[in-house]
Every structure is written in C-alpha cells, then in structure tokens.
Amino acid sequence: MADITVTMNGKQVGGPAGITILELAKQNGIDIPTLCYLEGLPPTGSCRVCVVEVEGSRTLVASCHTPISAGMIIQTHSPKVLEARRVIVELLLASHCGTCYMCEKANICELREVAVDLDVGVPRFPIRRRFYPIEDESPYITRDLSKCILCRKCIRACNEVAKKHVYAMGYRGFDSKVVVDFDEVLNKEVCRDCGICIPYCPTGALSNPQKSRKDKKGPPLVIKG
C-alpha cells in the first residue's frame, strides 16, 4: 500500500495507508498511553486516554481508531493533550472504587500506572461511585465490577480471542455495566475453564480466585469462653 507522510511532533514520518495514529506513533518510538487498546483487535475508543491533537480537527481525536491521512499534523504530547489526558484519567479514578491499597493489583494496575505517569494525583471530583457486590462464585474468575472502568477489553477478549461471547455491555449511561447473560452472577454454568479475559483487565475488576479463599471453606472455628 502507498505510504502516507504525516507530521508527528514536528517530524516528518511515513507509514502505510490504513494504519492508525497510535500504530504509527508506536513504530516511531512515541509512547501514547492507552487503556482500552488491544493490539490486533478492532478498536473501541472508549477510554479516551490515547487522545492526540490533530491540526484542523474540531476536537482531540482518539489515536487508537483514527487512521492517518496525508498531510496530518499531529501533536501527541502538547500541553493541551496532556491536560485532557490528566482530566480523563482523573475522572476514571474518581468513579473507580478507590480502595487501591487493598487491591491485589495495586502495583501492576494499568489505570494506576497511567495515573502515575501523568501525575494525576488524588481526584478532585466527589462524584457518585458505582458499587457492586464481588462475584466470587466461579472457580475461574473473580469479578469486582466496582473496579471496572468499562474499557470493554474483557468483552472483546471473550468474543474475539476466546470466542465464547459471555460478556456484553448492558444498561445505559451511569448504570452501564458488563453483563453476563441476563445480568447474572458470573458462575461456572455460564463460563468455565477459560479465564482468558483476566490478564486483559486494566484494573483489578477481573482476577484469579485467591487460593486463600479455599482455605476458608472448612468449618468455622469458634472459640468459646
């Protein structure tokens, strides 16, 4: 395919037609943070963390789903872009349940990593949070939807990688939620022997069932006085 030349951060770079701004940036060693991007799968552009400035565009565009076109002038780390990214991550954190110190993934959480890189700090916005009970019925996956940032990675991993079609987006707006069947608790009837989605989750919403919980299955020990 014909090469397209664009200006990225003041430098002329070229790439084949049809690739996205994000892919071109990767090829040229420019690091654009992402949360919902999955290499090789169709982009959703739901997290907005990868926004970049394109001259002539009314708004910032998500680089993961915007193909390059000839003569584009792109800024990946301008002050405007960084400010937008900070607010986006801050908003994601503000509606995140916020008990990071108790979370298993605290030190490997992608959301936290992006927040640290961008110097977001503790969110300023006291917005409503979504709390859901932890779903630990399944022996393969433990789900804590309070930690979910609705990036849809697990849905795509389940549909396109595992080909199981267990998850889907349900409800609307603030009530949006990743649902299983008719909004049922994830159990081993609907989902078994897989767990492919767990490493895709950028937060601690999906995790491996902890071994320690198995030890708690025995009869309770009651100390009587």
Place this chain on the structure above:
Amino acid sequence: MTNKTTTLSKNQKLILTLLQEAQQKTGFISEEAMVGIAESLGISRSDVYGVATFYSFLSVQPQGRNVIRICKSLPCHLKNGQEIIESLEKQLGVKPGETTPDGKFSFTLTNCIGECDQAPAMLINDDVHGNLTPDKIARILKTYK
C-alpha cells in the same frame, strides 16, 4: 482499518425489530423471548440483554397497565423536571423503575422524548403531556384507569 471492523450479519440487524415485537405482544421482554431471539439470530444472550436494557422504551420487567415515562434530559431538568419526578414519586408511592402494587402505573425515567418546547414533559403510554406542574399531574393521573 476496514478489514478489522466487525460487521453484523443481515440477520443480526433484526434484533431491535424482534425486541420491539416482543415488547408489543407481552408488554415486556421476557427471558424466554430473549433466549429465543438470541438463538434465532445466532448471537449471545448477553448481547440481546445488552440491547434490551439500553433502550428506555424496551423493558425486561413486567410493566403496569399504564407506563409513565418522564423525561430526565437536560431541557426538562432545567424546567424543574426534578420537582415533577419527586411529586410523581409522592403521588404514586413508588420510585422510578417500579410499578405500583395495584399494577395500574409503571413509572420510569426516559431520555429526551422530543417535547423540549413543552418541558417538563412526560409520556403516558403513547400520550404526550407537557408543561407539567404537580397539580396538573394529579389531574392527568385521574384520567387513567
């Protein structure tokens, strides 16, 4: 790019038509109906449930005889929509998303119904009622059985 985007098959695009049919026939979309639709279109149950719960005019729970839909979008909100919602809550004794115990009214919030010029507005079944005030609502409710 084009080869990467997923496209729905011609059949799968019929999902809304089928869901609307189910809604019209029984007043709500039952689990059996959703299972049937999922099987006939070859998509997962969760996808059908996702579409059915996205639209405020589709319901997955049984509804009352009359369905009240109050607009919760911005123009109605700016014209004291919240006050209307609260007064209706008081008059019916149920919260949005619930049905009165006698099965007479279901009360839900909906997105814009295109009656912004008469904000705050509501729909009861297919009838539009605009320029609402708490008193007017009481009068309107009496006309429904």
